[in-house]
Amino acid sequence: MRSFFVVALIALAITIGPASAAYPDRPIKVLMPFPPGGTVDVVARLTAARLSENLGQQFIVDNRPGANGTIGSAAVAKSPPDGYTLLVQASTYVATALLMDRLPYDISKDFTPITNLGAVPLVVTCFPGIPVKDLSEFVSAIRAQPNKYVFGTSAVGSASHLAQAAIRFQAKLDFTIIPYKGTAPALADVMGGHISAMVDALPSTMPHVKSGKLRPLAVTSARRVPSLPNVPTVAESGLEGFEMVSWYGLWGPAKLPRELAAKVQQEVARALKSQQVSEILGEHGFVVSGSTPADFGEYIRQELNTYARLIKAAGIKLD
16 A cells, blocks of 8 residues: 555656656747737746746737737647646736627636736826816816817727726717727827827826827826826716726746646736836836735736726727
8 A cells, every 4th residue: 555655656756746846847828919019028038037047037018919918828728737828918918808799718718827927007098189187177078079079099899998887878978989909009009199189008108298299187096196296086977986097917828737827826926026127117006916826816807897887887899
C-alpha cells in the first residue's frame, strides 16, 4: 500500500509539479481584443513589460480587435490551457455576454478567471468647440436641442457605452451613441469635432485633456480625482448617486490548472504593485487589484447581476 502512494505522489509531481515550477519556459502571448491606444491596451502593456522583466520571458501583447472584443477572446477560449495564451479584457467581457445573442464562447465555461487587474474612473469629455464648461451645462444644452449631440463609444457594452447609456437614462436625455472599433478612433472623432462627446477611462483620455484637444466635463467616480481636481463628478452635476468605473482582468482558457492560475496571479499582483507600474497607473486614478482567481470569479458573477439590472433599466440594446 505504501508503495502505491509513493508511485501516486511521483505521478502527481510529474503531472503538475515541473510544469508549474518551470513556467514560463517560453514566450507568453497576451491577447488584447481591442486596437492599440485604449486604457486596456495601456494596462496590458505596462503589466506585460514588468512580467517580462520579473520572469525572464517575453509577455507579448497581441492586439486582436473586432466584433466587439469577441474575436480575440474567442482565440483564447480555443487555446490550450497551458498558460502560454492569456486574455486581457475589460468589463465589456461581462456586458457583451448580456447583449449579444450569439457568442463564439460561454464566459462561464470557456475561461479561467485569473485576476482582477484593477479599476479606473471614466471621464466625460466633449469637443472644445461646444460652448459648455461642465456636464451640468452640457445636459442643459442637450435638453434644449434633443438629438443634436452625438456620443462615441469604444465598443457596445464597454464601460464607456454603459456609462453614457446610464447618463442618458438617468437624466432623461435624447442623444445618439455611435460604437467604434476601439477607443482611439472614437477619441479622434471627438477631437476633430465629427462627434460631440465621449465617456472613456482616464488614462487614455488624459493626454488629450492636457493638450486642450478635449474638454473634461465630469468624472464618473464617487469622488473627484486628484489629476482633475476642478472637474466635478457626474453625481455633483445633478445625477445623484451616479458611480461607474472601468475594470480590467486577466483570463486563461478553461481547465487552466489551478496551481498555474495561482502562479500567474501572484506574479501579476507583484507586477501591479511594483513602483514602476503602480505610480504610472496611480497618476490617473487607477486602483490596482491583483485579486485571487476565486475572488475574481466571484466579482465577475456580481458584475453580471449589476450589469443585467443596468442594461434592463436603461433599455440598452445591441443595434
